[in-house]
Amino acid sequence: MSISKALTIAGSDSGGGAGIQADLKTFQELNVYGMSAITAVTAQNTLGVHGVFPLTADAVVQQIEAIGSDIGADAIKTGMLFNSEIIEAVSEQIKRFNWSKVIVDPVMIAKGGASLLQDEAVEALKNHLLPLALVVTPNIPEAEVLTGLNILNLDDRQTAAKILHSFGVKNVVIKGGHAENEEQLVDLLFDGTEFSYFTSERIHTKNTHGTGCTFAAAITAEIAKGKSIYHSAETAVAFIREAIKEDLKLGQGHGPTNHWAYQKKKRGPLHVE
Ligand SMILES: Nc1ncnc2c1ncn2[C@@H]1O[C@H](COP(=O)(O)OP(=O)(O)OP(=O)(O)O)[C@@H](O)[C@H]1O
Numbered sequence: 639m640s641i642s643k644a645l646t647i648a649g650s651d652s653g654g655g656a657g658i659q660a661d662l663k664t665f666q667e668l669n670v671y672g673m674s675a676i677t678a679v680t681a682q683n684t685l686g687v688h689g690v691f692p693l694t695a696d697a698v699v700q701q702i703e704a705i706g707s708d709i710g711a712d713a714i715k716t717g718m719l720f721n722s723e724i725i726e727a728v729s730e731q732i733k734r735f736n737w738s739k740v741i742v743d744p745v746m747i748a749k750g751g752a753s754l755l756q757d758e759a760v761e762a763l764k765n766h767l768l769p770l771a772l773v774v775t776p777n778i779p780e781a782e783v784l785t786g787l788n789i790l791n792l793d794d795r796q797t798a799a800k801i802l803h804s805f806g807v808k809n810v811v812i813k814g815g816h817a818e819n820e821e822q823l824v825d826l827l828f829d830g831t832e833f834s835y836f837t838s839e840r841i842h843t844k845n846t847h848g849t850g851c852t853f854a855a856a857i858t859a860e861i862a863k864g865k866s867i868y869h870s871a872e873t874a875v876a877f878i879r880e881a882i883k884e885d886l887k888l889g890q891g892h893g894p895t896n897h898w899a900y901q902k903k904k905r906g907p908l909h910v911e
């Protein structure tokens with residue numbers, strides 16, 4: 639049997655809802671073999687980020703080399719990269735292994751406000767990593783930082799998508815979760831020519847920790863399997879929707895989403911002892 643493989647280069651979330659943990663759970667659920675290169679360890683739970691411990695760029699490079707030189711990967715996802723040194727090192731490795739299916743989730747700030755990317759690193763993200771990316775998946779505040787725009791409506795999001803595309807990334811997905819006044823959420827996809835819109839009803843829950851990571855991981859898994867960008871985004875929207883709807887009600891703050899929910903809906907409830 640040949641199995642598709644995906645590598646996530648991201649931070650560890652001890653609470654298990656975001657970061658590396660969310661990515662690996664999502665890869666597994668979508669039948670993709672998951673691998674990881676950890677950029678930073680966070681002490682984190684549903685109440686917030688309590689500590690951030692970045693690894694050296696060399697430690698990140700060695701993890702990527704270990705995978706690239708042996709198992710290989712059909713798609714690569716990046717999440718929390720923390721500083722420009724790590725971003726530049728990761729970009730070098732992507733070039734070295736000729737990886738073209740690269741999905742960049744430009745993680746900047748955790749839900750509680752903790753910084754997961756230093757301010758100095760934004761330029762490195764734009765100059766080194768985005769030109770290598772097949773897809774970038776900012777939320778609205780991240781799209782604002784990357785483009786310098788104030789994004790108030792759908793027109794602004796379209797303009798932001800065009801600017802992001804001009805940085806060299808082939809496909810742009812701007813996620814709509816942060817448009818808090820909107821009951822209809824719109825995730826926008828721009829492929830350089832056409833816009834597509836994925837619309838869904840807002841689910842009212844505080845358990846949305848890790849939605850962005852899970853969404854981008856689902857896109858990565860589908861791309862690893864050779865699916866189109868449109869199909870991958872469509873599956874990711876369905877995956878995250880079920881994961882938010884069937885939340886697990888864990889912790890006292892913003893709880894994680896339910897990574898089992900999408901497959902459970904497809905195959906019916908599992909018999910849990
Ligand atoms: N309350 C909600 N109801 C339904 N879908 C949602 C909700 N919140 C987010 N989503 C969906 O989840 C996905 C991630 O969007 P969001 O804008 O929340 O990402 P994010 O801010 O990067 O997440 P994170 O908090 O992990 O950083 C998108 O597909 C978005 O439409």
Ligand SMILES: Cc1ncc(CO)c(N)n1
Binds near residue numbers: 650657745747754
């Ligand atoms: C490690 C990590 N990566 C990404 C996010 C964004 O959700 C988070 N909270 N923690």
